[in-house]
Amino acid sequence: MTFIDAFIQGVLLGGLYALFATGLSLVFGIMRLVNLAHGDLIILGAFIILTLMTVTGLHPMPVVLVAAPIMFVLGWLLQTYLLNRVLGSDLLRPLLVTFGLSIILQNGLLEVYSADSQRLAAGPIEVSSLSIGPITVGVLPVLTFLSAILVILALNWIFFHTRLGRAFRATSDDPVTASLMGIAPKRMFAMATGLAMVVITIAALYLGMRANFDPSVGPARLLYAFEAVIIGGLGSFWGTLAGGVIIGVAQTMGAAINPEWQILAGHIVFLIVLMVRPRGLFPKVK
Amino acid sequence: MRLIAFAIVVLALAALPFYGSRSNIQDVFFLLSMLTLAQFWNLLAGYAGLISVGQQAFVGIGAYTLFSSSILLGIDPLAAIVMAGVLAGLLAIPMATIAFRLEGAYFAIGTWVLAEILRLSVSQIRAVGGGTGTSLPRNVLADMAGVQAVADFLDIRASAARDVLTYWIMLGIAVATIALMVFVLRRREGLALAALRDDPEAAETVGVSTRVLKYFVYIVSAIGTGLTGAIIYLQKGRVSPDAAFNVVDWTAAVIFIVVIGGIGTIEGPIIGILIFFFLQSYLADFGTYYLIVLGGTAIAVMLLAPRGVWGILADRGVASVFLTRRIYSGPKDTRSQ
Numbered sequence: 013m014t015f016i017d018a019f020i021q022g023v024l025l026g027g028l029y030a031l032f033a034t035g036l037s038l039v040f041g042i043m044r045l046v047n048l049a050h051g052d053l054i055i056l057g058a059f060i061i062l063t064l065m066t067v068t069g070l071h072p073m074p075v076v077l078v079a080a081p082i083m084f085v086l087g088w089l090l091q092t093y094l095l096n097r098v099l100g101s102d103l104l105r106p107l108l109v110t111f112g113l114s115i116i117l118q119n120g121l122l123e124v125y126s127a128d129s130q131r132l133a134a135g136p137i138e139v140s141s142l143s144i145g146p147i148t149v150g151v152l153p154v155l156t157f158l159s160a161i162l163v164i165l166a167l168n169w170i171f172f173h174t175r176l177g178r179a180f181r182a183t184s185d186d187p188v189t190a191s192l193m194g195i196a197p198k199r200m201f202a203m204a205t206g207l208a209m210v211v212i213t214i215a216a217l218y219l220g221m222r223a224n225f226d227p228s229v230g231p232a233r234l235l236y237a238f239e240a241v242i243i244g245g246l247g248s249f250w251g252t253l254a255g256g257v258i259i260g261v262a263q264t265m266g267a268a269i270n271p272e273w274q275i276l277a278g279h280i281v282f283l284i285v286l287m288v289r290p291r292g293l294f295p296k297v298k
Numbered sequence: 299m300r301l302i303a304f305a306i307v308v309l310a311l312a313a314l315p316f317y318g319s320r321s322n323i324q325d326v327f328f329l330l331s332m333l334t335l336a337q338f339w340n341l342l343a344g345y346a347g348l349i350s351v352g353q354q355a356f357v358g359i360g361a362y363t364l365f366s367s368s369i370l371l372g373i374d375p376l377a378a379i380v381m382a383g384v385l386a387g388l389l390a391i392p393m394a395t396i397a398f399r400l401e402g403a404y405f406a407i408g409t410w411v412l413a414e415i416l417r418l419s420v421s422q423i424r425a426v427g428g429g430t431g432t433s434l435p436r437n438v439l440a441d442m443a444g445v446q447a448v449a450d451f452l453d454i455r456a457s458a459a460r461d462v463l464t465y466w467i468m469l470g471i472a473v474a475t476i477a478l479m480v481f482v483l484r485r486r487e488g489l490a491l492a493a494l495r496d497d498p499e500a501a502e503t504v505g506v507s508t509r510v511l512k513y514f515v516y517i518v519s520a521i522g523t524g525l526t527g528a529i530i531y532l533q534k535g536r537v538s539p540d541a542a543f544n545v546v547d548w549t550a551a552v553i554f555i556v557v558i559g560g561i562g563t564i565e566g567p568i569i570g571i572l573i574f575f576f577l578q579s580y581l582a583d584f585g586t587y588y589l590i591v592l593g594g595t596a597i598a599v600m601l602l603a604p605r606g607v608w609g610i611l612a613d614r615g616v617a618s619v620f621l622t623r624r625i626y627s628g629p630k631d632t633r634s635q
Contacts (some may be wrong), residue, residue, distance in 0.1 A: 046403030048351070097601055103402045105600050107349055108557055112593040112600075115550050119586035119593075231545065235414060238407045242400075276418040279411055283396060286408075290399045 022264035026257030027157030031215035033240035051234030057216030087209030121227035132220030245292025344562035352409025360527030386524020417543035431538025560606030
């Protein structure tokens, strides 16, 4: 019974990890950029939501409607003025610039908000639960999982049913040819990073309502996101969701055996998948 | 001439215990340890194109090998340093096999995951203090080989003599590291490494076995980083998983040093360490700002001068100190004129 319960909690936790991972997957898919500051941007999002909550006195959910556009603009600026300059055949430059950004964000947040643990107070929803037969699940984890599915549906719709999505796919396939067709790849990259930042804001909302956060916890979120993307196989958002669920289940099952093994169990399952299926479980891009 | 200048610098550093204070010795010890870590990261990333953000794994392995073998097995710390290097090298083999399944940027994050797995695993080992870590017992430090001889020789107390001894060992390893780099880079293998750095595919077509070379570089770097980790924590006398496997201290700072100084050169990390020292001494009072400035400087270098400070100097005609640059001396190509 404990294990069935742990399994279900793990699947729902996977929704949160899929939200972490979708932004990473989106940016990599379009511009082959791996953003080492991804986890710290999630934490930045959580602090922006927290600040807006303090200023307006509102619940975190409506506040996201303001935080998301702010994050979109930050992402657009970041891509236009920094990341676009370092994209190219040299792998080192984007990696180092985003790694530097990660350190700057962590320490900048530390200076502004101190090392204290914070939480996005969400009121009664934090503790309310649903009973489905013998199983009890929290409303918040279910909402997280449903949001992950909604985000993926929305992204797939944008990718396959809008002009913007077609431009994204064209840029991803071949930026040079795309630019001959009147698409400006660098503008597409800026849009993509902006969009990824909106997904990051949603991830930050659920992270902050679920658990405590402080400026130092970003890199661990990057690692979970990365593991979900690799397990899922590059190029498919649904694969990323599956990857997130696998990491989530591994962590809760590990924790059911010994609470100290939670994080370790997730990393070890990732290693096993990497050894058995190096290109992930659902590879799409060649 | 260059060799004489280099020898004078090394001798001046070796003689530091005769004219410097104990805090001078500790400062220079720290810089030499960072320089050694930087040289090995540079070998990985600057020459073999293996951008690792998980070198803290080997600092941690080195530190914990030293602590566990001297506390649990009663091995002398000096012998344990050697064991630390050996174990780091051995562990690097399966780690490379896993990490090499990932390419480029994914390799980078993969190495980070491996380091995290080691950190979390070591935190589970009660015999070395679990998550809170442990200290080297007084008797281990007091009985350490060579401390008494140094204390008698310099006429200082045993605790100060231990600092001097670890300092001399660190200096020896730092000099040996630079000598190893110069030696390797001036041989055929160095040419193969430079080819790998400049164009892996072209290197493969002219007969460079990139896979073997990458394993070699990864393992050598692991050994060097493990040795350095062991000495750093012998000097500190206290270890914890979060400190020994810390990505900011042992990898981020090291990467910034190499990038600012100039990646892919031996001189670069040396220049980088001087800038690092300067920033640290002037910004030490501002807490985390020094990391922000260091990270910001590294980003600026990547944007404006990707070859770093040494690259700028080399363009201005400053000749290579260690003579590892290969300058084309064949017949002139007249077609381009």
